[in-house]
Amino acid sequence: MKGKVLVTGATGLLGSHLVRKLLERGYEVKALKRKKSDTSRLKEYARGVEWVEGDVLNYDSLLYALKGVEGVFHCAARVSFRPADRELMLETNVLGTRNIINASLEYGNLRFFVHVSSVAALGRTNNGIPIDEEAEWDPAHYPSDYSYTKWLSEREAWRGSAEGLPVVIVNPSVILGRGNWYTDSSQIFAMVDKKFPFYPVGGTGFVDAYDVAKIMIELAERGITGERFILSAENWLHRDIMTYIAMEMGRPIPVIPATLPIRVLALLADATRVLRGKKRRLSWKLLKQSAKRLYYDNRKIRFTLNYQFESIRKTLQRIVQDYLSNNWQ
Numbered sequence: 001m002k003g004k005v006l007v008t009g010a011t012g013l014l015g016s017h018l019v020r021k022l023l024e025r026g027y028e029v030k031a032l033k034r035k036k037s038d039t040s041r042l043k044e045y046a047r048g049v050e051w052v053e054g055d056v057l058n059y060d061s062l063l064y065a066l067k068g069v070e071g072v073f074h075c076a077a078r079v080s081f082r083p084a085d086r087e088l089m090l091e092t093n094v095l096g097t098r099n100i101i102n103a104s105l106e107y108g109n110l111r112f113f114v115h116v117s118s119v120a121a122l123g124r125t126n127n128g129i130p131i132d133e134e135a136e137w138d139p140a141h142y143p144s145d146y147s148y149t150k151w152l153s154e155r156e157a158w159r160g161s162a163e164g165l166p167v168v169i170v171n172p173s174v175i176l177g178r179g180n181w182y183t184d185s186s187q188i189f190a191m192v193d194k195k196f197p198f199y200p201v202g203g204t205g206f207v208d209a210y211d212v213a214k215i216m217i218e219l220a221e222r223g224i225t226g227e228r229f230i231l232s233a234e235n236w237l238h239r240d241i242m243t244y245i246a247m248e249m250g251r252p253i254p255v256i257p258a259t260l261p262i263r264v265l266a267l268l269a270d271a272t273r274v275l276r277g278k279k280r281r282l283s284w285k286l287l288k289q290s291a292k293r294l295y296y297d298n299r300k301i302r303f304t305l306n307y308q309f310e311s312i313r314k315t316l317q318r319i320v321q322d323y324l325s326n327n328w329q
Contacts, residue, residue, distance in 0.1 A: 004028040009075030013179030016041040056096030062103035093149035101160035120147035173232035177209025205232030205296035233309035235295035
């Protein structure tokens, strides 16, 4: 065994892939979960995981969970682009990160602390120039509430680093993997399956969940701290991603670009949900972002670890088969 580690957010898309890889690499895994958390994504590995009931918002539960571990992988986060979820994201992403950082500092026996951020917390460039780790964040013009809370959570991680915690930060782009087909980034497969005819006109970076998990483990094993790394395999147009998924599924290819008039109509239609007593799901910032080409430069992590990312085409093929069979692949 390689030692015991703590994973927060272990039941999520990335966390579940990370736990699988850690167990395969010979680690003992403690995983933080809330009382009603769905652990079905790890049902095959349930006996290999030491589940600890707690929450990143419960400081005492974090101190208890940290006992006996040599490192932390902090994956827990709330991802949402609904305006109504701003306060929930501030709690989980910012206060939750502050709590795990402070608890780790109090515990004091960690060899590493891997903090999962997002490319959403990075600055932006002009004219489609790929974004790298040095892109300067502008707090006055953040693209979404989610990005703002992830930027604030990074500030907590860097504060922990300044106080002596061995922190390394990873900034994944859109993570592809078996997740919740209706709530996280995996929902793109369900959208195509349901013959959704629209596609965003922009583009962004994509990365396999297994690549993110493997890189996090390797960074921890190499003892790399005080750095941040963009984890993004390839830059794709949303149109091309959805077209490829549709072809693999044998579904109709989305053919209607979500141009400005379409985005305005979508926002207006979503606003009517309030009249029916429901929460809004969209924001103008989100729709505006979907029309941009936000591409990412992965050279730093490739050169640091001599790492070769999985082809996004192969990733999509695997996940489509997984979606159609609803099993792990």
